[in-house]
Amino acid sequence: MRELPDETRRALDIPADILALEPDQMRRLGYEVVDRVIEHxxxxxxxxxxxxxxxxxxxxxxxxxxxxxxxxxxxxxxxxxxxxxxxxxxxxxxxxxxxxxxxxSYPAILGEWLATGMQSVASSWGGGSGPSTLETIVCSWLRDGLGLAPTCEGVLLSGGSMANITAVITARNIKGPGIIYLTDQTHSSIKRGLLAIGQPPEHIRILATDSSFKLNPIDLRAAIEVDIENGLAPMLVVATAGTTNTGAVDDLPAIGAICESFKMWLHVDGAYGGPAALCDRGRLALPGLERADSFVTDPHKWLFQPYDIACLFVKTPGALEQTFAMNPEYLKDVAGGAVELQNRSLELTRRSRAVKLWLTFRSYGLxxxxxxxxxxxxxxxxxxxxxxxxxxxxxxxxxxxxxxxxxxxxxxxxxxxxxxxxxxxxxxxxxxxxxxxxxxxxxxxxxxxxxxxxxxxxxxxxxxxxxxxx
Ligand SMILES: Cc1ncc(COP(=O)(O)O)c(C=O)c1O
The missing domain is CATH 3.90.1150.170 (Aspartate Aminotransferase, domain 1)
Known part of the structure; x- marks a missing residue:
C-alpha cells in the first residue's frame, strides 16, 4: 500500500467543517442582518x-x-x-x-438574498436550468410589457453600460464595421464603450440635438447621406428613450424608418426611461420601441431592483449566440440545453439576476x-x-x-x-x-x-x- 505524502495528509487533517457555522449561530446572524436592513x-x-x-x-x-x-x-x-x-x-x-x-423594493431584496444564499447560477442549461428558465421568463414578461418586438431575445447584465456595449458588439458582428451615430445627449458610457471595443473615433458621429434635446431625424438622414457619398458604411444609430439629462425621448418611429431605409441597426438605450413603458402614460411617451433592433433597460433604475440588473433585448433570434457562443471542451457536459445564457454575452459565471425580478413581478403584479x-x-x-x-x-x-x-x-x-x-x-x-x-x-x-x-x-x-x- 502506498503512503500519502505528509503534506497531503496534513492538508486532509484540516476538518471539513473548517468554514462551517452552527445552524443557531447562522440563524442569529441572519436575523441580525434582516433586522438591520428593516431598520434601515x-x-x-x-x-x-x-x-x-x-x-x-x-x-x-x-x-x-x-x-x-x-x-x-x-x-x-x-x-x-x-x-x-x-x-x-x-x-x-x-x-x-x-x-x-x-x-x-423589499421582494426584490428578498429575491437577491435567496439567490445568493443558494449560490444561484445562470450560465449553462446543464448547470442552471431553473435560473436560466427564470431569466427567459422575466425577459419575455418585460418584452411583452414594454411592447418590444415579439421576436426579441433577452439577457440580463450588470447595468446599462455593459448592456449597451453588448448590443453594439452584437450589431457590429451581424452588420459588419461601419459608422455609428450618437447624439450629444447619448449616455457617456456608450462612447467610452465604443472606444474600448476599438470603434475608430473617426467612425463615430456625435450629432447635436434640437432645442428639446432630441435627435432631429432630418439631421440624422443628412449625416448618413454625407457618409455614404464619402464611401463610408453607416451601420448603427443609438437613440435614447429617456435621456439622463432631461428625460427626452428620441423620435423612434422616424429614426426607425431611416434605419430601415438604409438597412442600419437601431439600438435604443432605455436604461433609465424604458420601464416607464410599463404604464399607460409612459407607453404614450415612448412610441416606436418595437422598431428597436436592440433595446436596453435597467430594472435597477426604475423597476425597483437592488443593484445590479440590466436587460438587453435583441430582435433577431440567435444574433446574441452568433456573437458570443463558445463551446470549449471543458463546458461540453453542461451545454446543449434549451438556452445557454453563457453564450449571450461576455459573462460566463453569472448569478441569477432574474430571481429578484421574477419575485417582484409575481409579488406586486404589473x-x-x-x-x-x-x-x-x-x-x-x-x-x-x-x-x-x-x-x-x-x-x-x-x-x-x-x-x-x-x-x-x-x-x-x-x-x-x-x-x-x-x-x-x-x-x-x-x-x-x-x-x-x-x-x-x-x-x-x-x-x-x-x-x-x-x-x-x-x-x-x-x-x-x-x-x-x-
Ligand atoms: C440613459 C442611460 N444609459 C446608460 C446608463 C448607464 O447605466 P449603468 O450605470 O447601469 O451602467 C445610464 C445611467 O444612468 C443612463 O441613464
Whole structure:
C-alpha cells in the first residue's frame, strides 16, 4: 500500500467543517442582518440621502493589515453597516433625486438574498436550468410589457453600460464595421464603450440635438447621406428613450424608418426611461420601441431592483449566440440545453439576476408596478408645478419621464452648482446640477414612488432659497 505524502495528509487533517457555522449561530446572524436592513428601510426618510466619507478615516476604520485571525462576525457586520455602508449615496432614499435613483423594493431584496444564499447560477442549461428558465421568463414578461418586438431575445447584465456595449458588439458582428451615430445627449458610457471595443473615433458621429434635446431625424438622414457619398458604411444609430439629462425621448418611429431605409441597426438605450413603458402614460411617451433592433433597460433604475440588473433585448433570434457562443471542451457536459445564457454575452459565471425580478413581478403584479412608475412621472410634474409657482425659479425642461430641470432666475452657473452641493451636504436631499446647451441648471429625477409631495416641496423650497441667496 502506498503512503500519502505528509503534506497531503496534513492538508486532509484540516476538518471539513473548517468554514462551517452552527445552524443557531447562522440563524442569529441572519436575523441580525434582516433586522438591520428593516431598520434601515423604515427610517430612510430620517437619514441622510448621501454621505461621503474621507479616504483616510474610512481606511483607518475599516482597513489595517490583512486579518490573520478571525473576529466576531456580529461586530464585523455592525462595522460594515455603520461605517462602510453608511458612507454612500442611498439611491433608495425618498429625497435622493440626483443622477438616477435606485429605489429598490423589499421582494426584490428578498429575491437577491435567496439567490445568493443558494449560490444561484445562470450560465449553462446543464448547470442552471431553473435560473436560466427564470431569466427567459422575466425577459419575455418585460418584452411583452414594454411592447418590444415579439421576436426579441433577452439577457440580463450588470447595468446599462455593459448592456449597451453588448448590443453594439452584437450589431457590429451581424452588420459588419461601419459608422455609428450618437447624439450629444447619448449616455457617456456608450462612447467610452465604443472606444474600448476599438470603434475608430473617426467612425463615430456625435450629432447635436434640437432645442428639446432630441435627435432631429432630418439631421440624422443628412449625416448618413454625407457618409455614404464619402464611401463610408453607416451601420448603427443609438437613440435614447429617456435621456439622463432631461428625460427626452428620441423620435423612434422616424429614426426607425431611416434605419430601415438604409438597412442600419437601431439600438435604443432605455436604461433609465424604458420601464416607464410599463404604464399607460409612459407607453404614450415612448412610441416606436418595437422598431428597436436592440433595446436596453435597467430594472435597477426604475423597476425597483437592488443593484445590479440590466436587460438587453435583441430582435433577431440567435444574433446574441452568433456573437458570443463558445463551446470549449471543458463546458461540453453542461451545454446543449434549451438556452445557454453563457453564450449571450461576455459573462460566463453569472448569478441569477432574474430571481429578484421574477419575485417582484409575481409579488406586486404589473398593475401595482405600473402605478408605482406612474407616481414617479407625476412627482416630476408636481415639481414643475411648484417651480412655476415660485417667482425665483424658472423651468428649463418640463417634466419628462420623471425628470425636470430648472434654474434660478437671477443665479449664475456657480450658484447652481453651490445650491446642489449645499443641499446634498446638508443631507436633507441629494440633487444634481447639469449643463444644458451651455447653461448650468438643477435637475431632479423623481422615480422613487415613496417620495412624498412634502419631500418635493421641501427640496424645491430649499433650492430656491439657496439660489436666491446668491
Ligand atoms: C440613459 C442611460 N444609459 C446608460 C446608463 C448607464 O447605466 P449603468 O450605470 O447601469 O451602467 C445610464 C445611467 O444612468 C443612463 O441613464
Amino acid at each position: 428601510l423604515t427610517t430612510l426618510g430620517e437619514q441622510r440621502a448621501l454621505t461621503t466619507g474621507d479616504l483616510v478615516t474610512l481606511t483607518t476604520q475599516l482597513g489595517g493589515p490583512i486579518p490573520r485571525q478571525g473576529s466576531s462576525i456580529s461586530e464585523n457586520l455592525t462595522k460594515l453597516a455603520d461605517i462602510a455602508l453608511a458612507n454612500q449615496q442611498h439611491g433608495e432614499h425618498p429625497r435622493y433625486f440626483a443622477r438616477v435613483p435606485g429605489p429598490s 398593475e401595482t408596478l405600473s402605478a408605482a412608475i406612474n407616481r414617479g412621472i407625476g412627482l416630476a410634474e408636481y415639481a414643475q408645478f411648484l417651480v412655476e409657482e415660485d417667482e425665483r425659479l424658472e423651468i428649463i425642461t418640463p417634466a419628462a419621464l420623471g425628470i425636470v430641470t430648472f434654474a434660478g432666475i437671477n443665479a449664475d452657473a456657480a450658484d447652481h452648482v453651490r445650491a446642489a452641493a449645499e443641499l446634498t451636504a446638508d443631507g436633507y436631499a441629494a440633487v444634481s446640477s447639469t449643463v444644458l446647451k451651455g447653461r448650468t441648471v438643477l435637475r431632479l429625477c423623481t422615480i422613487n414612488p415613496s417620495t412624498t409631495t412634502d419631500d418635493i416641496a421641501g427640496t424645491v423650497a430649499r433650492l430656491a432659497q439657496f439660489l436666491s441667496r446668491g
